[in-house]
Amino acid sequence: MPKVKMPRKSTNIDMTAMCDVAFLLLTFFMLATKFKPDEPVTVVTPSSINTTLLPDSDVLLFTVDKDGRVFFSMDGQPKRRKLIEDLNTQYKLGLDEKEMRNFVVGASVGAQIKDLKQYLSLSEEQRKTAGLDKGIPTDSANGELGAWIDYGNAAQGTNLNKVKYCIKADNQTPYPKIKEILDTFKKKKIQKLNLVTNLEEAPKGTAAWEEQQAGGKKK
Amino acid sequence: MAEMDTSSSGGKGKKHGGTKSKKQSTRVDMTPMVDLGFLLITFFMLTTTMSKPKTMDLIMPKDTENEKDQNKVKESTALTILLGKDNRVYYYEGLAQDPNASANPDFFKATSFANTGGIRDEIIKKRDEVARLRNAKGEPEDVVVIIKADDQANYKNFVDILDEMAINRIQRYATVDISDQDKKWIQSTEAANGVSSTPTPPAK
Numbered sequence: 001m002p003k004v005k006m007p008r009k010s011t012n013i014d015m016t017a018m019c020d021v022a023f024l025l026l027t028f029f030m031l032a033t034k035f036k037p038d039e040p041v042t043v044v045t046p047s048s049i050n051t052t053l054l055p056d057s058d059v060l061l062f063t064v065d066k067d068g069r070v071f072f073s074m075d076g077q078p079k080r081r082k083l084i085e086d087l088n089t090q091y092k093l094g095l096d097e098k099e100m101r102n103f104v105v106g107a108s109v110g111a112q113i114k115d116l117k118q119y120l121s122l123s124e125e126q127r128k129t130a131g132l133d134k135g136i137p138t139d140s141a142n143g144e145l146g147a148w149i150d151y152g153n154a155a156q157g158t159n160l161n162k163v164k165y166c167i168k169a170d171n172q173t174p175y176p177k178i179k180e181i182l183d184t185f186k187k188k189k190i191q192k193l194n195l196v197t198n199l200e201e202a203p204k205g206t207a208a209w210e211e212q213q214a215g216g217k218k219k
Numbered sequence: 220m221a222e223m224d225t226s227s228s229g230g231k232g233k234k235h236g237g238t239k240s241k242k243q244s245t246r247v248d249m250t251p252m253v254d255l256g257f258l259l260i261t262f263f264m265l266t267t268t269m270s271k272p273k274t275m276d277l278i279m280p281k282d283t284e285n286e287k288d289q290n291k292v293k294e295s296t297a298l299t300i301l302l303g304k305d306n307r308v309y310y311y312e313g314l315a316q317d318p319n320a321s322a323n324p325d326f327f328k329a330t331s332f333a334n335t336g337g338i339r340d341e342i343i344k345k346r347d348e349v350a351r352l353r354n355a356k357g358e359p360e361d362v363v364v365i366i367k368a369d370d371q372a373n374y375k376n377f378v379d380i381l382d383e384m385a386i387n388r389i390q391r392y393a394t395v396d397i398s399d400q401d402k403k404w405i406q407s408t409e410a411a412n413g414v415s416s417t418p419t420p421p422a423k
Contacts, residue, residue, distance in 0.1 A: 015249030022256030029260060033267030046378040049385055050275040064374070166274060171375035175302070175368040178377060186279050194274035195378060203334055206343075207388040 041065040041133075043170045047200035049208055054196060058162045060152045061196075062145075063108055064169035068177035069135025071110035072148045074155070080104045083155040090151075093117050110135040113144055138180040145184045168196035275381065280393065292363045295352060298345045300338065300364060300380060301397065303405050304371030306331065308338045308380075312345065314365065327404045332379055342387050364392040367401055 043065055056075070063071040074080055084103040088095045091113050095103075099120040103109065110133050111119040119132045127133045138145045149165075156163050165185065169178060185193060202208040294313045301309040308330050331337045342364065349362040366380055377394075384392045 012246070015253055019249050019253045019256060022253055022260060026256055026260045026263065029263040029267065033263065045272065046375045046382075048273070048275050048378060048382040050273050050382075052274050052276065054272045054274045164274075168272075169374045171373065173374035174370070175372040175374060175377055176370050178374050179368070182279060191279045193277045193279065195277055195381075196272050197275050197378060197382075199273050200382075202386055203339070206339065206386045208386045211388070 041069065041071065043168055045168060045196050045198055046171050047198040048195075049200055049202045050197060051199065052194075054166065054194070055164055058156065058159060059164050059166055060149065061108070061166045061168060062181065063110075064167065064173050064177065064181065065135075066170040066172040068138075068173055069110055069133070070138055070145060070181065071108035071133075072136055072152070073108035074152055077104050079155040079157075082157075083151050086151050086154060087113065087116070091116075095120065112137060113147065138177065138184065140180070140184065140187070143184075145181065146188060149184070149188050149190070164194050165190055165192070166194045166196055275378065275385075277381070292365070293360075296349050296360045297363050297365055298342065299401075300342075300366050301401055301405060302366070302368040302372035302376045302380060303409070304369065306376060307409075308332060308376075309405060309408060310338065310341055327408060329408055332376070338380070339383055339387065342383060342389065346387060346389065361391050362389060364389050366392060366394045367397040368394070369397055369402065369405060 041063065043063055059075055061073045063073065065071075074083065081100065081104045084095065084100050087093065088100065093113070093116055095117055099117060102120045106120075107124075109116075109119065111127075112134065115132055115134075118130075119127060122130060122132065136145050136148060140146075153160060153163065167178075167181060182193070185191075202212055292314060297312070297314050299311050299314060303309060309327060310330060311327050328341075330341060342362075346362045350359050352360040354360050364384060366377075368377055381392075383389075
């Protein structure tokens, strides 16, 4: 009987191409993205048609979560150090080096100034369990939010006019809370604010949409 | 190419005849490398953000103590929008300085943030209506939108209505504290419509 010759095919596949693609994608993601900022609370921002980008530096960011707790954060470690040192001397908080360091490298803070020492000595989880992350009080009586704005300004040094004040609030944040914050800014004679939003397409047939169609790159 | 197959191709090499050096395959198993690559991709995809958040400029007016410094808004060019709870929107034309206005049942109207038949259509209608009016110099008038948010409104409503201003290119708008009269109207409208019900379709 003649032997039926079965061609033996290797089950090995050439992985090189796949490897190339994988690393190409990897490189793309490494270069095109940046790490999610560490945030104490999750905030779902509303969407708007504005295309202005949030600047990277010279930003005082006030995060408001859905219960109306306010958290403060600022870029730049030297600035943060100056801010916490100023606060420490002004309010006689008696912070030690470790607690200040915690503030400088940490993310947003949201506590009453009198609780700040304890707040900074704890880790993120401990703060939650201790119930210290109550947010910065916004009522005008003790004016702590105003104090944060002032010290944030003072820490900016020379480029004060470049500073942007951003408010990042949750969809469900009640309006009176927002109004309190806006009023605080108003009292500080800060008129230009930025609200952090997601991008949304302008609805068809509206003035903004027509402008986008006509202008192409025009905002 | 990256891969070279130099393994001997079996017994067909009779032409060479002579010395047969044993050739080792240079083939490398790429599977772990691909695994690692995709693992890293997954990691970067999950831990990073692609797009930077956008911001909306909000310019607050200065507090003016002096009556004279305040801008007066004409009744005919104004549109007042009220933000209520559960994403409800109410609006009326003018400033409601005339107390008799509320006597008219069609004066105070409810609508929604819907894309069609919502507040946007009303803003556009009012804008185009006002654009036909002429001021003393014979120039077209600008509509002035007064935004009043109730205590029950949330931040999303506030941003949405500011966004409507941007969408419809309304140049002049202001956020104003809500008055007791407005609150009363909201309450009575809610009571009339049944508070738990969905927003009523806009009056035509």
